[in-house]
Amino acid sequence: MSTGSLSVSVWRGSKKGRFADYDVPRRDRQTVLDVVTHIQRYIDPSLSYRFACRVGVCGSCAMTVNGRARWTCRTHVNQVAADGRLRIEPLRSLRVIKDLSVDMTDFFDKWAKAKGAFEPTATRTNDLAAIQPGDFKRRQASAGIECIGCGVCYASCDVVQWNSDYLGPAALNRAWTLINDVRDGGSRERLAAVAGDAGCHACHSQQGCVESCPKHLNPTASIAGLKRAVAWAALKGTL
Amino acid sequence: MSHQHRNHPAYWAFVLHRVSGVVLGLFLPAHFLVLRLAVEDARAMDAFLAWTSNPLVALAEAGLVVLLAAHLTGGLRLLAVEFLPWRNWQKTMITISGGVSLCAGLAFLLNAS
Numbered sequence: 001m002s003t004g005s006l007s008v009s010v011w012r013g014s015k016k017g018r019f020a021d022y023d024v025p026r027r028d029r030q031t032v033l034d035v036v037t038h039i040q041r042y043i044d045p046s047l048s049y050r051f052a053c054r055v056g057v058c059g060s061c062a063m064t065v066n067g068r069a070r071w072t073c074r075t076h077v078n079q080v081a082a083d084g085r086l087r088i089e090p091l092r093s094l095r096v097i098k099d100l101s102v103d104m105t106d107f108f109d110k111w112a113k114a115k116g117a118f119e120p121t122a123t124r125t126n127d128l129a130a131i132q133p134g135d136f137k138r139r140q141a142s143a144g145i146e147c148i149g150c151g152v153c154y155a156s157c158d159v160v161q162w163n164s165d166y167l168g169p170a171a172l173n174r175a176w177t178l179i180n181d182v183r184d185g186g187s188r189e190r191l192a193a194v195a196g197d198a199g200c201h202a203c204h205s206q207q208g209c210v211e212s213c214p215k216h217l218n219p220t221a222s223i224a225g226l227k228r229a230v231a232w233a234a235l236k237g238t239l
Numbered sequence: 240m241s242h243q244h245r246n247h248p249a250y251w252a253f254v255l256h257r258v259s260g261v262v263l264g265l266f267l268p269a270h271f272l273v274l275r276l277a278v279e280d281a282r283a284m285d286a287f288l289a290w291t292s293n294p295l296v297a298l299a300e301a302g303l304v305v306l307l308a309a310h311l312t313g314g315l316r317l318l319a320v321e322f323l324p325w326r327n328w329q330k331t332m333i334t335i336s337g338g339v340s341l342c343a344g345l346a347f348l349l350n351a352s
C-alpha cells in the first residue's frame with residue numbers, strides 16, 4: 001500500500017561527486033534498501049550499491065543514512081525518516097568506488113593484520129574439543145562472535161578517521177573472540193599484532209561502535225579485554 | 240558530512256575529558272607563575288590574592304574545580320573501563336562522574352561565598 005512519497009538525496013560519484021534528489025513512493029514496512037533498490041530499478045539504473053541477502057546476515061548493504069552508518073536491509077524508513085526525508089551516503093572511512101559502493105579491502109586486510117584467522121591446535125585425528133557453553137572464556141567469545149563484517153562500527157569510529165592504520169573495532173573484536181577460543185593456538189602472535197600503535201591501545205573508548213553495531217555487539221568491551229590481556233602479557237614478559 | 244554518529248554520552252564524556260585536560264594543561268603553567276610571586280615578590284602576591292576575592296574570579300575557580308573533578312572522575316571511569324571486567328552500566332558511570340564534578344563545583348562555590 002503506497003502512502004505518499006519520500007524525498008531522497010543520494011550520493012552520486014566517487015570521492016568527488018554530488019547529491020542527487022529522487023522522489024520515491026512511500027510504502028508500508030519499507031526498508032532503506034528498498035528505497036535504494038526502487039531508485040536503481042525504476043528511476044536511474046546507473047546507481048551503484050551493494051547488497052546480497054536482504055535479511056541482515058551478509059553484512060554487505062551498510063550505508064550512511066541521515067548521518068549514521070546503518071545496515072539498510074534491516075533499517076525501516078519509519079525508524080529514520082519521520083519527516084519523509086532520507087540522505088543516503090556511502091560508509092565513512094572507506095574509499096568510495098562509485099555512488100554507495102565502498103572498497104572494503106582495507107577493512108578486511110585489517111582483520112588479517114589483527115591475526116583474525118583461526119589457528120588450529122588439533123588435527124582431524126583428535127577428538128572434538130568439549131567446551132561447556134557456560135565456560136567463562138566461551139561466554140567472552142560468544143559475546144562477540146556474531147559479527148557480520150558490515151563495517152558499520154568501522155565507519156562510526158573516530159579513531160579510524162584520525163589514524164588510517166588503526167585496526168578498527170571489528171578486527172579487534174575478532175581478535176578478542178579468538179583469544180578466548182581455547183582451540184586456537186595463535187594468541188601470542190595475535191596479542192603482539194594488536195599491541196602496536198594502531199592496535200587496541202589506540203581506542204579512546206568513545207563507544208561509537210557500541211552505539212552503532214546493528215547486531216548489538218560490544219567491540220569496546222572486546223578492545224578493553226585486549227588491553228588487559230596485552231598489559232598482563234607485557235608484565236609477564238610474554239608479549 | 241553529518242556528525243550525528245557522535246551524539247551519545249560516551250562521546251561527550253570523551254570530549255569533556257579531552258577539553259578539561261587541555262584547559263588544565265594551560266592553567267598549570269599560569270598557576271606556577273603566580274606561585275613564583277610568593278618567593279620573589281610578596282607584595283605582588285598579596286595584590287594578586289586580593290584580586291582573586293572578586294566574585295567573577297571565584298566563579299571561574301569553581302569552573303576550574305568542575306573541570307579538575309571531571310578530569311579526575313573521567314579518568315577513573317576510563318581506568319574502570321579498561322582494567323576491570325566490563326559492566327553494562329557505562330552511561331550510569333558517565334552520569335556519576337558528571338554529577339560528582341558538578342557537586343565539587345557547587346561545594347567550592349558554597350565554601351567561597
